[in-house]
Amino acid sequence: xxxxxxxxxxxxxxxxxxNFLARICTIPALGPDNRGSGEMAKxxxxxxxxxxxxxxxxxxxxxxxxxVPDRVRPNLLAIFKGKDTSRTLWILSHIDVVPxxxxxxxxxxxxxxxxxxxxxxxxxxxxxxxxxxxxxxxARAVKEVGEFGLNVGLALVSDEECGSLYGLDxxxxxxxxxxxPQDLILAPDAGSKDGDVIEISEKHxxxxxxxxxxxxxxxxxxxxxxxxxxxxANMIVALDEALHSKFITRDSFFNPAESTFEPTRKDANVxxxxxxxxxxxxxxxxxxxxxxxxxxxxxxxxxxxxAVADKFGVDVAxxxxxxxxxxxxxxxxxxxxxxxxxxxxxxxxxxxxPQGIGGQTVATFFRKKGLPAAVWEKIEGLAHAPNERVxxxxxxxxxxxxxxxxxxx
Numbered sequence: 001x002x003x004x005x006x007x008x009x010x011x012x013x014x015x016x017x018x019n020f021l022a023r024i025c026t027i028p029a030l031g032p033d034n035r036g037s038g039e040m041a042k043x044x045x046x047x048x049x050x051x052x053x054x055x056x057x058x059x060x061x062x063x064x065x066x067x068v069p070d071r072v073r074p075n076l077l078a079i080f081k082g083k084d085t086s087r088t089l090w091i092l093s094h095i096d097v098v099p100x101x102x103x104x105x106x107x108x109x110x111x112x113x114x115x116x117x118x119x120x121x122x123x124x125x126x127x128x129x130x131x132x133x134x135x136x137x138x139a140r141a142v143k144e145v146g147e148f149g150l151n152v153g154l155a156l157v158s159d160e161e162c163g164s165l166y167g168l169d170x171x172x173x174x175x176x177x178x179x180x181p182q183d184l185i186l187a188p189d190a191g192s193k194d195g196d197v198i199e200i201s202e203k204h205x206x207x208x209x210x211x212x213x214x215x216x217x218x219x220x221x222x223x224x225x226x227x228x229x230x231x232x233a234n235m236i237v238a239l240d241e242a243l244h245s246k247f248i249t250r251d252s253f254f255n256p257a258e259s260t261f262e263p264t265r266k267d268a269n270v271x272x273x274x275x276x277x278x279x280x281x282x283x284x285x286x287x288x289x290x291x292x293x294x295x296x297x298x299x300x301x302x303x304x305x306x307a308v309a310d311k312f313g314v315d316v317a318x319x320x321x322x323x324x325x326x327x328x329x330x331x332x333x334x335x336x337x338x339x340x341x342x343x344x345x346x347x348x349x350x351x352x353x354p355q356g357i358g359g360q361t362v363a364t365f366f367r368k369k370g371l372p373a374a375v376w377e378k379i380e381g382l383a384h385a386p387n388e389r390v391x392x393x394x395x396x397x398x399x400x401x402x403x404x405x406x407x408x409x
Contacts (some may be wrong), residue, residue, distance in 0.1 A: 002146055002147075002407065003146075003346075003403075003404060003407060004045045005146060005169070005405075006141050006142055006145060006146045006400070006403045006404075006407065007064060007146050008060060008368040009141040009145045009146075010137065010138065010141045010396060010399050010403060011094050011396065012399055013137050013140065013141060013228040014373070014392070014396050016119070016262055017133050017134070017136075017137040017395060017396065017399065018115065018120060018137070018392055018395065020049055020117075020133055021113070021125060021130065021133040021390075021395065022113040022114075022120060022122065022125075023045065023090070023126045024042055024045050024129065024132075024133075024242075025097075025113045025122045025123065025125050025129050026109065026112060026113065026122075027041050027042040027045060027111075028042075028097070028113055029041070029042040029043075029095050029124070029158075029358065030094045030096065030097065030098075030099060030109055031068075031073070031096050031158070031159050031162045031166075032065070032067035032068055032163060032409075033162040033163075034096075034098065034099050034161065035099070036099075037068055037069055037074060037358070038064070038065070038067075038068035038069070038073055038158070039074055039095040039096050039158045039159075039269075040068070040069075040072075040074055042071045042095055042320070043074040043076065043095055043158070044048040044134075046076070046132065046156055047076055047134060047156075050076070050078045050136060052140075053078075053080075053139055053140045053143055054143065055078035055080050055154075056079055056081045057077075057078070058076070058077070058079075058279065059076070059077040059078075059079070059175070060074065060075070060076055060077075060271070061075040061076075061077070061170065061171050061174060061175060062074055062075065063075065063158070063159070063165075063167070063244065063376065065166050065172040066087040068348075072193060072287070073094070073158040073159055073166035073167065073170075074081045074158055075156070075157045075158055075167060075168075075170065075171050076153075076154075076156045076157075077153055077155050077156075077171075077178065078139075078153065078154045078156075079151060079152070079154075079306065080142075080143065080151065080152040081148065081151055082148030082149050082150040082152060082406075083147065083149055083150070084105070084149060084150040084151070085151055086150075086182065087149075087150055087151065087182045087183050087184065088150065088151035088153045088179075088180070088181065088183045088184070089150055089151070089152050089153070089183070089184045089186070089297075089405055089406060089408075090153045090154075090155055090179065090184070090185045090186065090363070091131075091135040091152070091153070091154055091155070091182055091186050091187075091188065091402055092155040092156075092157065092185070092186070092187045092362055093131045093132035093135060093154075093155070093156055093157075093189070094132075094157050094158070094159075094160030094161070094167065094169065094189065094190065094362065094395055095156055095157065095158055095377060096158055096159055096160055096161050096162075096167075097123055097124035097127065097128075097161065098123075098383075098384050099131075099163050099169070099385075100123050101339070101384070101386060101390060102386065104340060105386035105387070106288070106386045106387055107121075107387055108121065110122055110123035110366055110386075110388075111123060112126060112293055115191070115392070116176060116393060117238060117356050118392055119380075119389040119390065119391055119392065119394065120389060120392055120395070121387055121391050122388065122390045123388055124388070125388055125389060125390045126379055126382055126383050126388050127189070127383035127388070128160070128188075128189050128252075129390070130188075130377065130379065130394065130395050130398065131188035131189060131377055131398070132156060132391045133399075133402050134188070134395055134396075134398040134399040134402055135188070135399075135402050136154065137390070137399050138259050138399040138400070138402035138403040138406060139152060139154060139403075139406065141386060141399070141406060142403050142406045145173075146403075147407070148183075148406055149407045149408045150407065150408060152404075152406045153178075154389070155168070156324070156373060157171060157362070159325045160189070160361075160362055163322055163324070164362055164365060166226065168362045168365045168366075169365050170290075172365055172366075172369055179369070179371055180371075181370065181371060181372070182335075183371070184335055184336040184339055184375070184405070185336055185363075185366050185371055185372065185373040185374070186336060186374055186375075186376065186402075186405070187342060187363045187373055187374070187375045188375070188376060188402075189362065189363075189377070189378075190357055190359050190361055190375045190376075191331035191375070191377030191378055191379045192378070192379070192380075192381070193377050193378070193379070193380065193381055194350060194378070195348050195350050195352070195376075195378030195394075195397075196344075196350045196352050197352065197355045197376070198214055198337055198340055198341060198352050198354050198355070198374050198376045199344075199354075199355055199356065199357045199361070199363070199374065199376065200329045200330040200331075200332060200334075200337060200354045200355070200356070200374060200375075201253070201254070201290070201325045201326070201328075201329025201330070201355075201357075201358070202329075202356060202357055202358075202360050202361065202363065203254060203259070203287040203288055203289055203290065203321075203325075203326055203356070203357070203358050203360070204286075204287070204289075204290060204293035204294055204324065204325050204326050204388045205285075205286075205287060205322065205324040205326075205360040205364075206285075206286040206287075206288055206294050206297060206320075206322070206323055206324075207283060207284070207285050207286070207321040207322040207323075207381070208283065208284045208298065208301060208318060208319070208321055209281065209282075209292070209317075209318075209321045210232070210235065210281065210282050210283070210284070210305060210316060210317070210318055210319075210320045211279070211280075211316065211319070212228040212231050212232055212235070212280045212281070212314055212315070212316050213228065213278070213279075213282050213314060213315040213316070213317075213409060214226025214227060214228040214231065214279070214280055214312070214313075214314040215277050215278045216270070216275060216276060216277060216278030216279075217275070217276050217278070218274065218275065218276070219273070219274040219276050220274070222276060224402065225276040225278070226314045227265065227275050227277065227312075228269070228277050228278060228279055228280035228314060229269060229276075229280055230312070231280070231308060231309070231312045231314050231316075232280040232282055234265045234267075234308050234311075234312070235304070235305060235308040236282065237318070238265070238304050238307070238308050239261070239284065239301060239304050240261065240263070242303075242304045243259075243261040243286075243297070243300060243301070244261060246300055247259050247288070247289075247296075247297065247300075249289055249291060249292060250289075251289050251291070251355045251356070253355065254289065254354070254356035254357065254358065255357060255358070256358060258289070259286065259287065259288045259289050259292060260286065260287045260358060261282055261284055261286045261378055262285050262335045263282060263283070264282075264283050264284065264285045265282065265283040266280075266281075266282045266283075266392065267280070267281040267282070275295050277389065280281075280283040283321060284301070284337075287358035287359070287360070290325075290326045294325060298318070298320065302318045305318050314383060316399050324360055324364060325358070326367075327364065327367040327368045328367065329356065329367070330363070330367060330372040330373055330374055331372065332354040334372040334374075335372075336372055336374045337354065337372075337374050337375065339405055339408055340352070340374050340376055340401075340405065341360055342404075343401045343402075343405050343408075344401055346404055347397055347401045347404060348397060348401070350361075352376070355408075359373075361375050363375045376401075377397055378392070378394045378397060378401075378409075379394065382383075
């Protein structure tokens with residue numbers, strides 16, 4: 001009967017939760033690596049909503065960063081005391097978002113969220129706004145008409161989209177005392193459309209920068225130049241073929257089952273059409289199965305790059321941009337996985353299954369510290385896409401799942 005009261009309260013907060021999510025997603029929260037000014041404005045709006053609930057403790061852990069106007073990247077932990085004070089259910093969401101990408105592909109302004117046919121559209125509504133709003137309103141509902149079965153901590157962090165060095169990684173390194181092995185740690189930052197996947201393991205994340213240096217000149221005299229765009233095109237094709245041919249290991253526990261090597265960002269070169277570029281920069285984003293050594297990947301990349309560079313008579317620099325090696329996964333029978341599976345079954349009537357993914361979430365940072373963490377959401381799966389959206393029923397339903405876990409003792 002107690003949980004049904006919570007369910008009813010969450011339903012009663014439906015419009016408020018949607019309005020809150022829409023409001024915070026009008027505030028771009030782009031880190032400096034994504035050419036933004038940081039998360040502070042959005043953070044303050046979120047903090048105001050959290051304080052209304054009346055947490056027993058607020059811990060702010062700002063990470064210094066001189067690249068943003070406020071000189072810090074904000075991180076907030078709000079703690080609610082429960083009957084069992086020996087352990088804490090942590091639900092961690094991130095504040096920052098990714099850039100909009102190609103604006104022409106959006107139907108409306110990405111930072112002016114709107115509701116249509118039961119969906120809320122806008123940049124950041126899924127990644128990671130839905131989880132953030134669901135956790136906040138779940139805590140509010142339990143606080144208002146129920147009781148926390150264990151301590152509950154809402155962790156709201158910065159910089160997830162660019163490596164978490166100013167977010168969870170900073171928090172864990174500066175306040176390791178806050179998280180304990182017996183805690184239940186949930187990072188709702190990936191999932192499935194049916195809500196039937198609990199992520200317990202992730203691939204290595206490996207981002208590599210390629211800088212090609214040739215010689216610039218007039219497009220009518222290619223004989224006097226070294227065209228780095230042509231070299232980049234050849235190098236991308238050669239890397240694609242070599243990497244996918246060499247690293248062919250598959251593991252069906254992961255989706256997709258193989259390592260992936262994707263060319264992504266291409267920096268601008270010359271501004272005019274009739275100039276041959278003398279410098280080009282592009283990046284590969286690689287999601288590599290844990291059993292593969294990243295040292296072997298970078299060796300293969302450098303070998304391919306050198307061969308292409310020698311062929312065209314240019315210089316090439318291959319530089320690791322971000323390396324985040326995945327630790328051992330969370331055990332499928334760990335308390336957080338069991339409690340989460342039970343809550344999902346009760347709310348959605350879905351039997352969930354453990355799985356590995358290619359995306360890397362903040363769960364990796366917990367696992368590196370020996371802290372079991374699970375990743376779950378019921379989502380549309382449109383993170384980073386144009387016309388990003390969330391199903392409002394999922395926002396409300398996920399809040400019920402979180403509330404069910406908050407009531408466990």
